[in-house]
Structures are given as C-alpha cells and as structure tokens.
Amino acid sequence: MPRAYNFNAGPAGLPLPALERAQREMLDFEGTGMSILEHSHRGKAYEGVHDEAISLLRELLAIPDDYYVLFLQGGASQQFAQVPMNLLPAGKSADYLLTGGWSEKAYEEAGRVGTVRVAATTAKGKAYTRIPKQAEISLDPAAAYVHMTSNNTLFGTQWHWLPEAGSVPLVADMSSDFLWRKHDVSKYALIYAGAQKNIGPSGVTVVVARKDLVDGGRKDIPMIFRYSTHASQNSLYHTPPTFGIYLVRNVLAYTKEIGGLDEVERRNREKGALLYGAIDANPDFFRAPVDKDSRSYMNVVFRLPTEELEKRFVAEAAKLHMVGLAGHRSTGGVRASTYNAVSIEAVRALVDFMNDFARRA
Numbered sequence: 001m002p003r004a005y006n007f008n009a010g011p012a013g014l015p016l017p018a019l020e021r022a023q024r025e026m027l028d029f030e031g032t033g034m035s036i037l038e039h040s041h042r043g044k045a046y047e048g049v050h051d052e053a054i055s056l057l058r059e060l061l062a063i064p065d066d067y068y069v070l071f072l073q074g075g076a077s078q079q080f081a082q083v084p085m086n087l088l089p090a091g092k093s094a095d096y097l098l099t100g101g102w103s104e105k106a107y108e109e110a111g112r113v114g115t116v117r118v119a120a121t122t123a124k125g126k127a128y129t130r131i132p133k134q135a136e137i138s139l140d141p142a143a144a145y146v147h148m149t150s151n152n153t154l155f156g157t158q159w160h161w162l163p164e165a166g167s168v169p170l171v172a173d174m175s176s177d178f179l180w181r182k183h184d185v186s187k188y189a190l191i192y193a194g195a196q197k198n199i200g201p202s203g204v205t206v207v208v209a210r211k212d213l214v215d216g217g218r219k220d221i222p223m224i225f226r227y228s229t230h231a232s233q234n235s236l237y238h239t240p241p242t243f244g245i246y247l248v249r250n251v252l253a254y255t256k257e258i259g260g261l262d263e264v265e266r267r268n269r270e271k272g273a274l275l276y277g278a279i280d281a282n283p284d285f286f287r288a289p290v291d292k293d294s295r296s297y298m299n300v301v302f303r304l305p306t307e308e309l310e311k312r313f314v315a316e317a318a319k320l321h322m323v324g325l326a327g328h329r330s331t332g333g334v335r336a337s338t339y340n341a342v343s344i345e346a347v348r349a350l351v352d353f354m355n356d357f358a359r360r361a
Ligand SMILES: *Cc1c(COP(=O)(O)O)cnc(C)c1O
Pocket: 010, 074, 075, 076, 077, 078, 102, 149, 151, 152, 153, 173, 174, 175, 176, 194, 197
C-alpha cells in the first residue's frame, strides 16, 4: 500500500524519514544489539538520545538559557491541571482567553485547582470563528498568569499576534502549532504541547518554561506534579516515555536537516495558501467559517453546500488515500489538518480533488 495522504488532526502523520530511521535502528540501536525500547533510561545509549532531543529543540527554537525544556507525560490535558497546580497560588487568580474547545477545557480544569477568570471569549453559541482583538481582552494586571491556546484545533483558528500582557506571565497551549514556525520563546513564560500533532507520537508532552517560574512554583503539591522535580532531574526523575522521545529526536533531526524552522514555515505557508486559495476561488461551493485574519495554517476548516455533500467528499477522498478529512465530531464540516509532516504534494492532491469534486457536484 502506498503512503496515505494523512490529514488527521492528531495523532497525525510523521515525516517518512523519521519513521524509516526508526525502522533501520529498531532491532539494533547503534550497535548495542538491542532496540532503543529495551535500553535503560539511565544508560548511555538512551541518555544520548534524550539529550540530543533537548539540544535539537533548544537549537531549532533558539530557546534562551533561562528556560527549561521538559519532556513530561499525561498529554496537554494534564497540563490543564499542572499549570495552575504549579503557578496559581491561593489568593491569586489566573486569566484565560477562550478561543475554542481546548481553551474551555483548560479553563474548567484550572477552576478545579484555584480561582480563574475569563479575560476574553469569542464564543458564538457553541462555535468559535475568530481570535479576539486586543481591545476585547480585559486583563487583570495582578493575575498569576494569562493562558492562551495558540491554535484552535477543532475550529481552525490561530493567533497571528500575541496579546499584550504587560508583566503578567503568558502561558500558551501550543499543542497543535508548536514548531509550525520559529516562535519567540522569550515572549512566553511557559509553553506546553502534546507531541502528537506536530513533533512526534502521543505520550510525550513538551514543556518550555522560564526557570524562575519553575523554581519558584508551588511546593504544596505532590512531587510528581511539580515542574521543579522534573527540571532538577533533566526529565529523568522517573522513567520517561523513552520511545516517544526517541521519535521526537528523529523528527527534530529531520527538521534540522531540511533547513530548520524557516523552511518549515515556508512550506506551511505555501500549503495554507494553496488550500485557502482553492476555498476562496470557489465561494459558491466552499465556505470557510473562520474570519480571514484568524485562519489557521494547521487546521483548515471548510464547509460544502450540504452535509450530504460533505459526507460524500470525505468518503470519496478516502478512496484516493486522503484520510482524516472529517471535521471534529462537535463541529462537522471538513477539516484538513496540515501539520509539519503533511507534504506540499499531499495538499496539491487535495486541492485537485476539491476542484474536481466541485465541478462534478
Ligand atoms: C489535542 C489538543 C489537546 C489535548 O491533547 P492531549 O494530549 O490529548 O491531552 C489540548 N490542546 C490542544 C490545542 C490540542 O490540539
């Protein structure tokens, strides 16, 4: 079977060279006669991989020295709780910017830990079709932090600027657009991302966080949930998800090989231009529900004239090995997730199919 054109929202496609490297190294990792899966996390072989993954991430993103890079478990959903557990002390409140289903979840979970406040929401009924304007955001200057979701996976919106938060630490859930381009890490206090959208398999969560915040985090919580525990042990406090981190290493090494994040951004912008171009060129047939300046380069959401046509579109596309195009179960429609590993060739194939489908319908 040829490789599918994989438009899944997550877990998502991985770069073929990163998978082929894993295949080559599977039974005998670097002449050790063992797979990396079978190595101790305290041994030289695994530690080499672990440290390489961290240093590649530091290099690709130009992460400043006063930030920790952590590999944790529990997904982005655990971060919804872990962020306030560490950074939201009693007597303080945290601000949340609601722009989609995941930010609602983050807000609700934080509310189980401490005091939270909605600083902006763009909810329209159950849907979100845009990012707020700065003037719509009312921040509490005394907030412990302000939380944003940089890309809204379900609704296909993305922040293309950063909210002005003054001296309040900015925390971002970047699960679905981490490394889509070079982010200026120094603008954030803490970034977290589940790996399975853009940089690896499920089971690894990346946290990039300012050292002073981590070191000064709450100590009245269990050891395992303190960022400082993991930071002081280089994410080797307990057994990390070794195979997942190994695959993240492969993806990052490949990313560096193709020219780093500038090249990744160039490709992602070209993919977005192709898809939104096809939608805008045929407004009688395709409709993008998202405001133009809030459009996501990672999840391209669009509607067809009827739900019946949408079903047929997704089914016919699947016959051409284009998978994962059905919209989220709560929103319907069509969603093409075009994460870093989705090739320009795959997007061209999808655009050809869209044009052909519209002509026939
Ligand atoms: C997928 C996703 C999550 C949930 O990630 P899990 O790893 O499944 O917990 C959270 N936030 C965003 C923006 C996502 O895209």
